[in-house]
Structure formats: structure tokens, C-alpha cells
Amino acid sequence: MSAVQKPRQDRAERAVRGMTGIPEGSKFLGFIPVDWRYDLTERFPGLRRVLRSRWTSFLLQLITASVFAVALVAGFIGTPVGNANLLVVLVWIFWWSALMLIMVPFFSRIWCALCPLPSAGEWLQRRAFVKKRQGKGLTLGKRWPAALRNMWPVNLIFLGMALFSGILTTRTTVTAWLLLGMVLGAIVISLIFERRTFCRYLCPVGGFLGLYSNMATMEIRHNVYSVCRDHKHKECVVGTNEAYACPWMEAPTTMARNTYCGFCFECFRTCSKDNMSVRLRPPGTDLLVNKNRGLDEAWKAFIMLGAAAIYAAVMMGPWGTLKDWANMTSVGGYLVYASSLALTVMVVVPAVWGAFVWLGRKLSGADVPFVRLFTNLSYSLVPIGMLAWIAFSFAIILPNWAYIPRVISDPFGWGWDLFGTAGVEWNPVGMRVMPILQVAALLFGLAFSIDVAWKIARQTLGDDRKASLATIPPVIFLAGVTGLFTWLLVG
């Protein structure tokens, strides 16, 4: 068996993948073939068996839910000193770093398969832990309002949380209340609405996970399109007696992007044709999918990019006043901080980006509507945004890793030493290489963003020369953003 498998490139397959306008043999950065795939489930048949088992999802959720339960108790009654409390260290140092450095770039939304927050709601809704229970679940099963079936609610909820990040990340009880609130919210939504409505339309984490999972090197897709096309009974969409319809309300047969795929593997369990695959692929593939792009996702990209810059300034920068404002030491200062953050991510970043796109459109003489070009090119902000967060996350994990073994042995900060690691000294590692890692990440993000911008421009305008001219101003913007992050994180 060949390790590198050529994807099936029949017309239907290409249409489903939605990459219209991308030339055959296109390569990312000139050397990674866009259509390269490596089917893990074909290479390792045992993996398919594991993914088909209903116990896999249950046990993964149970493990994270167990840790979460202890952490939540620690948040409420453990030490208020953040770096000695399991909840704060687990969420804001370990989970965040693992999410941005490993899970999202390599495994897409795998976190959604492990996340403990919706577990209780889902178990109640299904009235079952593992096996599918016949009959109606414990839910009204309503559909989410059509007008809100987008990323706008998530954008606003995320922004609301971002405004309080200064106290969220340092105060144990605030973090605990927030997470408990999310668990309760997920339960209420599960009892009213169908399937994983909370995860898809309301989870503040899910929004950026969805957008950045377009960069991931892993995907779940159908294997052979004609098998799905000819299979009249779409089990993955309607469910079977043994397994549920896609909890994320996706149609796995035509799914072209990772954005709303929660990696729950339910489609593996419903598909009687065994036609689902987990595949490795080049990063960023979904950004080229010319299907279902929208302003809601564009704004998510602006919010994440702007928030990364502001957090870098507040948390890593030398400006004590900014830190005080974010930490709510005075009402006036906090209002200045919160309004600046909201204005920056919702208005300033999109307006500046819009100006650069408008210039590019003028320069190229393109006749496509401005909003279409603006929306499409906004997806080129995903690589630089994600790599900026990766650079930011290096500055979280490398100096603070020692808190993790400490709280494992002493989760409540009560002086325990369960595993003999409570006395691990605070010992930052890699401080000399950290700036190099950060600059390398930012430069990779810049190169990737430029490449994606050009490919999207070509896809939108259908002409190499016009695409090159239209890309010039956005490239200047991207270079400026890279310079800003380099200055904030390293300079």
C-alpha cells in the first residue's frame, strides 16, 4: 500500500470539495500539494474500529469530565492564588497551550470530542450515556432560529468574554463560575434545542476553533463520493437505530470544511458503507474552499486577530497601566480598555482591512462586488491570526509549565503532594529560543497568509494578473500585522 494516496479527482469529488478555481497541482507555499491526502483509517484499520465504538466517545468525555469536576471544585474552594489552583493552571496554561499549539493545528476540532462542558446536557438530551436509546430524548428538539444559524452569536459571546479576560484568567472563582455557567447553559440549550446546538451556535470557544480548524492538518470526509451519492438513505444525516444523526447538524456526505465538524465520529457509526475517513492533509486546505464563506466568519477572523494583538500588549507588554485597566482596578480605566478592545476588533481592524482590499480592487480593476472580495480575502487572515496566537501561546507555556506538575500533586493549593511534584520549582524553559520560535511562527503565518490571499484572489477574480495586483495592498497589511506582533511579543 502506498503511503501517499492520490485523491479521487472525479468531477463530483471536486465539486463537493468546493475548490473551484484552484488549478490542478496547486501547491501551498510552492511545495505542499493542495490535494495531498493520507487516509489514516485505511492505513490503520484498527483505528476505524476504535472510532466506530460508541464507548470511545463516552470514555474520552468521561476522562475530561472527571478532571474538570475536580478542577471546578478547586476553583470554588481551593486556594485563590491562581498559579497554585488546578482550575486556572489547567484551563489558562495547559488547555489553552495544548489547544493552540497541538490540537487545532494538527487535529482540528478534536477538543470538541473531548470537551466536558456539553457532556451532561448531551447525556440528558439522549437519556443515555453510551448506546442509542430508542424514542424521543429529553428535549423539545427545536431547531435553532434560521437567522442565527451563523457565527454572529458566537462572535458576540466571545467578545463579551474577551472584555473580562483580565480577571477571567487570574481569579479562580470567576473562571469557575464562567465554566459552571457554560455547563448549565449547555444543559438548558440541550433540553430545548436539538442535538449540539450549544456547541455549534453558542459556544464561545467553538467559534475560533471552527475558523482555525480550517488550518488543521486533519479532516473527516467521505471516502468515495459516488458511494454517498448513490446511497439514497443518508444515514449520517438522519441517523440509524444504533447511532445518531450528525450531532453537529452537518451533512458529512457533502461537508467540505472542518468549520462545523466536531470530530465526534458519529458519522463513522451511522455509515453502513464504511465510507468515512480520517485523513491527513496539508494545512489550510479549507481556506480555499469556495463555499459557504460569510461575513460572520470574516468578523471572527478580525476579532481573533485584534484580540491577539491586544492581549499581547496587555499580558506580555511593559505597560502597567494597561494591565491595571484590564484587571478592573478602576472603573474608568476598565471602561477605556473594554471599549477600546470592542472598537478595535469590531470596527478598526475590519475597516483598515477593508481599505486595503478596496485599494487592491481598484488597483486590479476587478469587477467583482467589493463585499465578495472583502469576505473571501478575509480568510487569508486566518493563517497569520492563528500563528500569532501560537506565538502568544509559546509565551504562556514556556515560562509557566512548572505550575502544571505542581497542581497535579496539589490541585487545591492545600499543601498536598500526591505524586511528589508539588515542590517543582518555577523554572522557565526555552527563554532564549522563545523569541526565535515566535518570529519563525509569525513569518510562517505571513508567508502562508500571502499564499492563501493570492490563491483566493485568483479564485475570486479568475485572472493571474488581476489577482496579483489585488493582493498587493492586503500583503502590505499582512506584513504590517506581522511587524506589529513581532514588536509586541519579541521587540
Added chain:
Amino acid sequence: MRWQEIVAGILVAACLIGLPAAALAYQNHRETRVVTLEMMQWEYRPAEIRVKKGEQLRLQLIAKDVVHGFQVDGIANVEVRPGKPEEVIIWAQDAGVYRFRCSMFCGLGHAAMVGQIVVEE
């Protein structure tokens, strides 16, 4: 399969309720020294607390007159209001003398409101 759901239910109960409960039970059975620390203008009573290394110190903080603070650098910083006692748990991990002081301005003698925890080998 009904038995699978029963097993799963037992696992869920054991993990989500059992683990936190076990943690709290473990804490309650540890060797803990409970000390009531009264805070008033401008002194702590007692001003010196002696514990053995490895011992856990559960300090019950009571402000008798105005708002006071209890700060041990890098270990604890708690604001205590009259009529609203607070509790701090300190693990005496290393031998030494640890100074604590009032961190809320409580009047003219505020600066003199200090005390110490002595951790003996």
C-alpha cells in the same frame, strides 16, 4: 444493552461525584492545625504562630473592628471584613520565618500591624 448503560452510569457517578468527594475526604483527614487569628487596630492575636514543617495550617481570620488584611508575600493576600471571617490554608513546606502584615489601610498604626509564622524543622 441495558447493562452497558448501567456500567456507564456507575462510571459517571464514580468519576464526577466520587473523585471530588474523595478529594475533600482526603483533605479532612490530613493533619491540620487550626488557629484563630484575631485582627484589630493595630495588632494580630496571636502575633506569632509556630508550626512544624510539613504541617497544614488552617487560619481562621476574624476582623474585630475595621477592615483588615492578611498578606504573606507570594502565599496569601486576603481582605477580612468585621463579621465576615475568612479562612486561609497554608502548607508549611519549608522551614523559616514568614512575616505577615495587614494589607488594607486600617488607621494610623497600620504599618505596625505585623506578625510571623515560624515553621520549625
